[in-house]
Amino acid sequence: MTERKRRPLFAVGCPGIDCEGSMQVAKEAAKNGVVTYMQRMEQKVIQPCLFGKGGTCCRICSFGPCMIIEDVPESIGICGATASTVAARNFCRMIAGGASAHMDHGLETTLGFIAAAKGESDYTIKDEKKLLDMAHIFEIKTDGRAIKDIAIELGEKALAEFGKQEGGLYTVRRAPLKRQEVWKKTGVLPQGMQREVMEIMHRTHMGTDQDYKNLLLQGTRLAIADGWGGSMISTELQDIMFGTPVPIRAIVNLGALDEEKVNIVVHGHEPILSEAMAMVCQEPEMLAAAKEVGAPGINLVGVCCTGNEILMRHSIPVAGSFIQQEIVLATGAVEAMVVDIQCIMQSVAVVAECFHTEIITTSPRAKIPGATHIEFDHHHALETARKIVRRAIERYPRRRGVNIPRHKMDVVAGFSHETINHMLGGTFRASYRPLNDNIINGRIRGVGAVVGCDSAHVLSGHVHTTVAKELIANNVLVLVTGCAATACGREGLLRPEAAELAGPGLREVCETVGMPPVLHMGSCVDNSRILIAAAEIVREGGLGDDIYQIPVAGCAPEWMSEKAISIGHYFVASGVYVVFGRTFPTTGSKVLTDYLFRELEELYGGMWAVEEDPTEMAQMMIRRIEKGREALGIQEKKERVLFDMAMRREM
Ligand code: NFS
Numbered sequence: 001m002t003e004r005k006r007r008p009l010f011a012v013g014c015p016g017i018d019c020e021g022s023m024q025v026a027k028e029a030a031k032n033g034v035v036t037y038m039q040r041m042e043q044k045v046i047q048p049c050l051f052g053k054g055g056t057c058c059r060i061c062s063f064g065p066c067m068i069i070e071d072v073p074e075s076i077g078i079c080g081a082t083a084s085t086v087a088a089r090n091f092c093r094m095i096a097g098g099a100s101a102h103m104d105h106g107l108e109t110t111l112g113f114i115a116a117a118k119g120e121s122d123y124t125i126k127d128e129k130k131l132l133d134m135a136h137i138f139e140i141k142t143d144g145r146a147i148k149d150i151a152i153e154l155g156e157k158a159l160a161e162f163g164k165q166e167g168g169l170y171t172v173r174r175a176p177l178k179r180q181e182v183w184k185k186t187g188v189l190p191q192g193m194q195r196e197v198m199e200i201m202h203r204t205h206m207g208t209d210q211d212y213k214n215l216l217l218q219g220t221r222l223a224i225a226d227g228w229g230g231s232m233i234s235t236e237l238q239d240i241m242f243g244t245p246v247p248i249r250a251i252v253n254l255g256a257l258d259e260e261k262v263n264i265v266v267h268g269h270e271p272i273l274s275e276a277m278a279m280v281c282q283e284p285e286m287l288a289a290a291k292e293v294g295a296p297g298i299n300l301v302g303v304c305c306t307g308n309e310i311l312m313r314h315s316i317p318v319a320g321s322f323i324q325q326e327i328v329l330a331t332g333a334v335e336a337m338v339v340d341i342q343c344i345m346q347s348v349a350v351v352a353e354c355f356h357t358e359i360i361t362t363s364p365r366a367k368i369p370g371a372t373h374i375e376f377d378h379h380h381a382l383e384t385a386r387k388i389v390r391r392a393i394e395r396y397p398r399r400r401g402v403n404i405p406r407h408k409m410d411v412v413a414g415f416s417h418e419t420i421n422h423m424l425g426g427t428f429r430a431s432y433r434p435l436n437d438n439i440i441n442g443r444i445r446g447v448g449a450v451v452g453c454d455s456a457h458v459l460s461g462h463v464h465t466t467v468a469k470e471l472i473a474n475n476v477l478v479l480v481t482g483c484a485a486t487a488c489g490r491e492g493l494l495r496p497e498a499a500e501l502a503g504p505g506l507r508e509v510c511e512t513v514g515m516p517p518v519l520h521m522g523s524c525v526d527n528s529r530i531l532i533a534a535a536e537i538v539r540e541g542g543l544g545d546d547i548y549q550i551p552v553a554g555c556a557p558e559w560m561s562e563k564a565i566s567i568g569h570y571f572v573a574s575g576v577y578v579v580f581g582r583t584f585p586t587t588g589s590k591v592l593t594d595y596l597f598r599e600l601e602e603l604y605g606g607m608w609a610v611e612e613d614p615t616e617m618a619q620m621m622i623r624r625i626e627k628g629r630e631a632l633g634i635q636e637k638k639e640r641v642l643f644d645m646a647m648r649r650e651m
């Protein structure tokens with residue numbers, strides 16, 4: 001775990017991935033004419049547009065495109081739109097894109113949930129406790145009712161949330177009361193989900209809302225509907241159907257691919273598909289079919305957030321994060337890559353053509369030229385999964401040489417907010433009390449969330465892991481999701497042994513409980529788990545009565561997607577200080593950027609920041625955490641006492 005510097009691995013342009021195995025495969029593949037994002041970056045002849053980068057290019061009507069320079073008085077749109085208006089419109093449309101991705105995923109999950117509840121699919125209700133908890137939140141009567149009936153009603157009420165026009169979302173009520181009051185006062189309580197997207201698209205239409213602050217109110221309303229609505233419904237219904245994650249051991253990185261077995265990669269975001277794949281891959285009939293073509297078995301692995309979902313629930317390895325998706329194929333060891341939605345590079349179909357690999361799209365929402373489309377539906381999940389596995393097996397005899405690097409790393413994943421509750425609070429007395437106490441006594445200075453994508457513009461992975469290491473060294477407990485989690489996994493930070501890298505206070509807590517200092521909480525929709533954890537910390541007491549008061553901070557060091565913008569904004573609206581890495585999409589307007597980076601704090605207690613240097617990013621978060629401690633009057637670090645047996649029992 002040595003510090004590695006940013007090092008360009010191909011001639012110019014692309015810094016590559018902070019993983020020797022990935023770079024070795026990429027280089028070898030490049031020699032054989034396989035083109036990945038690394039070469040595409042180098043070949044890119046057109047320079048990025050500064051107006052587009054800073055958010056001040058408007059192309060929403062045919063008078064434009066209008067490229068606007070903020071400080072030049074005559075540089076405004078033909079309609080008179082200013083830089084702040086244009087940048088705010090673009091920012092809000094990014095939130096709309098990101099939130100829609102999460103909410104549409106949530107909608108699909110809900111439809112699958114209803115099918116499961118009615119007994120019409122291959123899935124069942126696995127977590128009855130969570131079902132009852134959710135029923136309570138949705139004001140559904142449970143006394144004396146059959147589980148099936150409760151589940152059907154929950155599914156239907158959840159479904160109605162997406163199209164609701166007024167009345168607000170049930171799950172938003174899980175936020176601390178003080179927070180809900182803030183949202184009410186500022187007028188950003190979402191009424192429904194789809195309605196808020198529609199309103200953004202309307203307000204950002206030519207000639208409608210032209211006040212950046214008013215535009216941002218709508219952006220905030222939608223972001224809240226995403227985090228506390230669509231994403232949360234996704235996570236919770238998935239947990240009820242597929243089981244709430246508990247800590248499990250698994251492995252990540254390319255070394256998870258198998259030299260001899262049939263390798264099937266699931267890539268995308270909806271566990272509805274990957275769960276079915278996990279269920280059928282080990283069926284005797286499938287294994288026998290694999291034997292027939294000379295393979296000793298079937299190896300299922302994940303990529304991106306789908307990878308995180310099956311890792312958290314089944315210990316199924318993650319072969320790679322977003323940035324590694326082409327490299328996984330370039331090993332030549334993959335028979336089929338099965339994808340659903342989001343973060344799938346179009347190029348996977350092109351890379352696959354260089355090998356015997358078949359790319360199979362499964363969602364009617366996402367097709368790729370060159371891929372085979374086998375549509376997946378809730379009512380025939382296993383049947384479709386078997387069909388896919390058979391196709392993969394058929395490809396196996398066409399496999400030629402493989403190049404699988406040995407690089408893989410042990411991880412412990414599966415830290416739902418319920419797990420944290422049990423782990424720190426004990427099986428008999430699940431509670432956030434010990435965590436709050438450890439924050440109050442200063443062993444843990446605070447909590448830092450490191451989330452989001454991989455970037456092609458930095459030495460990918462290195463930025464995530466540098467931030468995480470700096471945070472834990474300063475006794476900040478780190479929560480990770482999405483591709484940031486996979487990067488931390490590759491670096492070994494998701495093992496209990498990584499406690500050695502933590503500051504003395506955090507190390508003591510981790511060693512006592514036997515947990516890693518960096519906790520994998522799941523995929524990106526699972527950032528809602530972090531919201532719930534924050535709400536629980538508030539509810540437990542002693543650290544203020546709203547999220548903005550607890551010593552937490554968040555970051556997305558290598559963000560790239562619109563989903564990351566929506567996530568960042570719902571954290572800000574929830575009272576969290578959020579730092580994004582390298583670039584920010586509003587920098588073309590100082591007025592708007594100042595609003596997001598400063599003034600928002602007065603409204604929500606949270607605000608945005610951007611920082612390229614990972615160590616400084618972590619330090620910014622630490623300063624914020626320490627400021628929070630000071631405001632709570634707990635800044636004095638207590639005399640460190642060695643743990644005696646009584647204290648261990650107390651933990
Ligand atoms: Ni999140 Fe997951 Fe990864 Fe970024 Fe994409 S896979 S939903 S968006 S790239 S973390």
Ligand code: SF4
Binds near residue numbers: 060062077081206207
């Ligand atoms: Fe230009 Fe205004 Fe049309 Fe945008 S809406 S393209 S700023 S004229």
